[in-house]
Every structure is written in structure tokens, then in C-alpha cells.
Amino acid sequence: MAKTNPPGFYRIMLGDFEVTALSDGTMPGFNLQQLLTNVSAGVISTALDREFLRDPIEGSVNAYLINTGPKLVLVDVGAGKLFGPTLGRLIDNLRASGYRPEQVDEVVITHMHPDHVGGLVADGQMAFPNAVVRADRREASFWLSPIHLDAAPAAQKDFFRGAMASVQPYVQAGKLKLFDDGAEITPGVSVRGLPGHTEGHTSVVIESEGRKLVLWGDIIHAAPVQFPHPEVTIAFDSDATAAAAQRGKAFAEAAREGYLVGAAHISFPGLGRVRLEGQAYRWVPLPYGVLR
Numbered sequence: 001m002a003k004t005n006p007p008g009f010y011r012i013m014l015g016d017f018e019v020t021a022l023s024d025g026t027m028p029g030f031n032l033q034q035l036l037t038n039v040s041a042g043v044i045s046t047a048l049d050r051e052f053l054r055d056p057i058e059g060s061v062n063a064y065l066i067n068t069g070p071k072l073v074l075v076d077v078g079a080g081k082l083f084g085p086t087l088g089r090l091i092d093n094l095r096a097s098g099y100r101p102e103q104v105d106e107v108v109i110t111h112m113h114p115d116h117v118g119g120l121v122a123d124g125q126m127a128f129p130n131a132v133v134r135a136d137r138r139e140a141s142f143w144l145s146p147i148h149l150d151a152a153p154a155a156q157k158d159f160f161r162g163a164m165a166s167v168q169p170y171v172q173a174g175k176l177k178l179f180d181d182g183a184e185i186t187p188g189v190s191v192r193g194l195p196g197h198t199e200g201h202t203s204v205v206i207e208s209e210g211r212k213l214v215l216w217g218d219i220i221h222a223a224p225v226q227f228p229h230p231e232v233t234i235a236f237d238s239d240a241t242a243a244a245a246q247r248g249k250a251f252a253e254a255a256r257e258g259y260l261v262g263a264a265h266i267s268f269p270g271l272g273r274v275r276l277e278g279q280a281y282r283w284v285p286l287p288y289g290v291l292r
């Protein structure tokens with residue numbers, strides 16, 4: 001028995017763009033009964049039963065590499081060293097997919113939680129030495145503020161320290177650039193704010209030749225529970241009420257428009273579509289296939 005999976009990358013074409021989902025690994029101890037809020041224990045266990053799952057589930061951490069032709073854009077970078085040995089695989093998987101970290105032109109951060117920024121650094125150096133790192137202005141002013149770090153409860157201080165340490169080498173090199181809601185990163189790639197999970201939580205909209213992919217960031221953490229119950233929130237939400245409202249809107253829009261969605265914490269590769277069935281949403285994973 002080899003007891004390993006092949007490298008975690010999965011590739012599709014979106015119009016003229018090539019999209020590569022990259023796995024950063026998984027979190028094997030993702031305990032929904034402890035982490036989910038605004039929900040009863042019974043609703044969680046019924047939802048898990050329906051998908052043959054048992055708590056704690058194994059949660060994916062995914063990032064997405066977009067080759068537009070002129071630009072190579074990476075959306076989120078995984079946890080690096082911040083979340084233990086089952087994560088931090090992004091660079092290995094990026095190399096296995098045929099690219100090198102120094103080829104990345106733009107890194108877009110959906111938000112500054114450790115599992116989305118930790119991979120910016122490797123051994124204290126910039127892991128993507130030729131990239132500009134782009135983040136929402138509200139997100140940066142929240143997580144990079146020493147005043148907020150001081151005011152944060154003890155349990156949350158590491159989130160601030162992780163964000164600061166991950167971004168710092170790029171700040172020093174003059175390579176952290178902040179965007180406002182709606183900004184275009186490069187033709188076909190733009191950002192759209194979905195604040196709630198964090199102050200400046202952002203989605204990334206990819207469009208080519210009439211096809212559309214929306215990279216959700218952390219609109220959803222626990223697909224088996226939150227698709228049927230979008231009102232269910234998670235302990236990491238900065239503003240749980242706003243996060244639930246954004247999730248409801250994001251699900252409704254995705255179901256109505258039928259575009260492709262990519263999500264950081266839906267089981268790898270986290271690519272699919274959303275369907276509304278009665279009162280509940282259902283995730284429809286993208287079928288496996290050749291590139292065209």
C-alpha cells in the first residue's frame with residue numbers, strides 16, 4: 001500500500017483561461033458540533049448522516065491558479081506552516097501542476113485568516129518573489145493593525161500575528177497593494193466584496209469568452225450542513241449575521257445565474273455549481289473531464 005494520494009491539482013479551461021485548483025491539504029479534525037453556531041446538534045448530525053459523514057469531518061483547503069495568458073494569478077495561498085503538518089502543501093502541488101512559484105504575477109487574498117495567507121512565506125522569505133500581493137483595504141487595516149492585535153482576545157491574537165508575519169516581507173518589498181471593492185486585478189479577473197466572515201472578505205470573479213467562475217473564499221465552511229441551511233454560521237465569523245446574509249445572497253445568485261463556483265473549503269477541487277431545490281440549496285460538483 002502506498003497510502004498517499006497523487007499530487008492535489010485539478011485543471012479546467014474557462015474560455016481562454018486555464019484554471020488549476022490546488023490543494024493545500026486537509027484539516028482532518030474539523031469538528032462541526034464544536035465549530036458551527038446558530039444550529040442545533042440534531043440538524044448537524046442529520047445533515048452529516050445524509051452524506052455518510054461523521055464528525056469530525058476532513059475539511060479541504062483549496063486555492064486557485066488562473067492563467068489568463070498574459071498573467072498568472074493565484075487566489076489564496078493555503079496555510080503554510082501556520083496550521084500544522086496536514087496543510088502547507090500548496091507549493092508542492094503548484095510545482096507538480098507544472099508551474100513554479102516565481103512565475104506567479106499576482107496573488108489575490110480573499111481574506112487574511114491563517115489558512116489563506118500562511119503560504120505567502122517560506123522560511124521567512126517571500127514564497128512568491130515576483131508577485132504583487134493584493135488584498136482588500138478594510139481587511140488589511142483590520143488584521144495588520146497593532147491596535148487591533150492588542151485589543152483582541154487571547155485566543156484570536158495568533159490570527160493577527162499570522163497575518164502580519166505572512167504579509168510583512170511583501171510590505172517591506174513594496175509589493176502589498178490594497179484594492180477597493182470592484183477593482184480589476186487584470187483583464188478578466190476582478191474582486192467583489194462579501195464582508196461578514198471577515199471585515200474585508202472578498203470573492204474573485206473570473207470571466208473569459210462568456211464563461212464565469214466565482215471564487216467564493218470562505219462563503220461556506222461546512223458544505224453538508226450549510227447548503228441545506230445557509231443560516232448556519234461558524235465560530236471564525238467576525239460578524240456571523242452578516243456572514244449568513246452574504247452566504248444566502250451568494251447561493252441565490254449562483255443558483256440563478258448557473259455560473260461555476262470555486263470554494264476554499266468545499267471538498268477538493270471545490271469546483272461546481274449551486275442548485276436550489278425547494279427551500280434548500282444543493283452543491284453539484286463539476287464532472288471530471290478533458291480540457292476544452
Ligand SMILES: [Zn+2]
Nearest residue numbers: 113115218264
Ligand atoms: Zn478559511
